[in-house]
Amino acid sequence: MSPSVGVVIPTRGDRPGPLREAVAAVLSQDYPGKISVVVVADGCPAREIDVSPAVRVLPNTRTAGLPGARNTGIAACESDLIAFCDDDDVWLPGKLAAQVRALRGGGEFASCGIEVEHGRRRVVRLAGTSTVTADDLVRSRMVMVHSSTFLFERGLLRPDESAPAGQNEDWDLALRAAKRRPLVHVDRPLVLVRWAGSHYAARWADRIAGLEWMLARHPELAVDPRGAARVYGQLAFGHAALGHRRAALRWAARTFAARPAEPRAPIALAVAAGLVSAAGVLSALHHRGHGI
Numbered sequence: 001m002s003p004s005v006g007v008v009i010p011t012r013g014d015r016p017g018p019l020r021e022a023v024a025a026v027l028s029q030d031y032p033g034k035i036s037v038v039v040v041a042d043g044c045p046a047r048e049i050d051v052s053p054a055v056r057v058l059p060n061t062r063t064a065g066l067p068g069a070r071n072t073g074i075a076a077c078e079s080d081l082i083a084f085c086d087d088d089d090v091w092l093p094g095k096l097a098a099q100v101r102a103l104r105g106g107g108e109f110a111s112c113g114i115e116v117e118h119g120r121r122r123v124v125r126l127a128g129t130s131t132v133t134a135d136d137l138v139r140s141r142m143v144m145v146h147s148s149t150f151l152f153e154r155g156l157l158r159p160d161e162s163a164p165a166g167q168n169e170d171w172d173l174a175l176r177a178a179k180r181r182p183l184v185h186v187d188r189p190l191v192l193v194r195w196a197g198s199h200y201a202a203r204w205a206d207r208i209a210g211l212e213w214m215l216a217r218h219p220e221l222a223v224d225p226r227g228a229a230r231v232y233g234q235l236a237f238g239h240a241a242l243g244h245r246r247a248a249l250r251w252a253a254r255t256f257a258a259r260p261a262e263p264r265a266p267i268a269l270a271v272a273a274g275l276v277s278a279a280g281v282l283s284a285l286h287h288r289g290h291g292i
Helices: 016-027 066-076 095-103 134-139 169-180 204-217 225-241 245-258 264-272 278-287
Strands: 005-011 035-041 055-059 081-084 109-118 121-125 151-153 183-194
Touching: 005 016, 005 066, 016 035, 035 066, 055 066, 066 169, 081 095, 095 109, 095 151, 095 183, 109 169, 109 278, 121 183, 134 169, 134 225, 169 183, 169 204, 204 225, 225 245, 225 264, 225 278, 245 264, 264 278
Parallel strands: 005 035, 005 081, 035 055, 109 183
Antiparallel strands: 081 151, 109 121, 109 151
């Protein structure tokens, strides 16, 4: 018998078209088990969300923000498994069945490959592996281990609501899961992830706080040279984007010390010097399916 799946979709209510598409893609999955969908309205009245009569719409009754909305949805589910989907992402055909098969091989937490959509361009991002370890997630954020790909046993873990403005709550959740047991990963693009409409696209102060939160929660991020350089380079870029030149220089120096070949340091220095804009750098990277 196939396990039941509860799908939690947080929304702010300002993307009704993409939300309906996300819900429709979940409900159209060719999966023999029961699928239930809970849409959690965060920062907007639940009564204003109209998606499908087959879907429960609840207000966020926990901490305002994405982790609280996810946890509200998890608490409302009585399913065997929990899955996440962002309100502007789309599950592609076969996603759920493939991940459940992978979990049956002995996993607790599954992810999958993605297609990143930015403007009119789509880029496939794969992991090149069928398992993702904690060491992998320390060395690299692994963009394909995306919250809209998450499928895990109910009761296993919950997002941490102390994440500043919800930043990096998904990375933290995946890393905590991987410390228990390697994630099973279906390395095919089974979720369409849209970057253009992200609520976090330019919240540099929040990004900085989220990275510092991760360093405090997971000290091993500062031990692995590649992982440390990546995080320090992101911090340098964030400060450069805010015009904090001294802080950008300080974090860039730490980046070079951890790993001289890390490309984020010179990029951050170029932004700090005014040679390029942070928005321009992100646009170019997103066009190629990458982030900073």
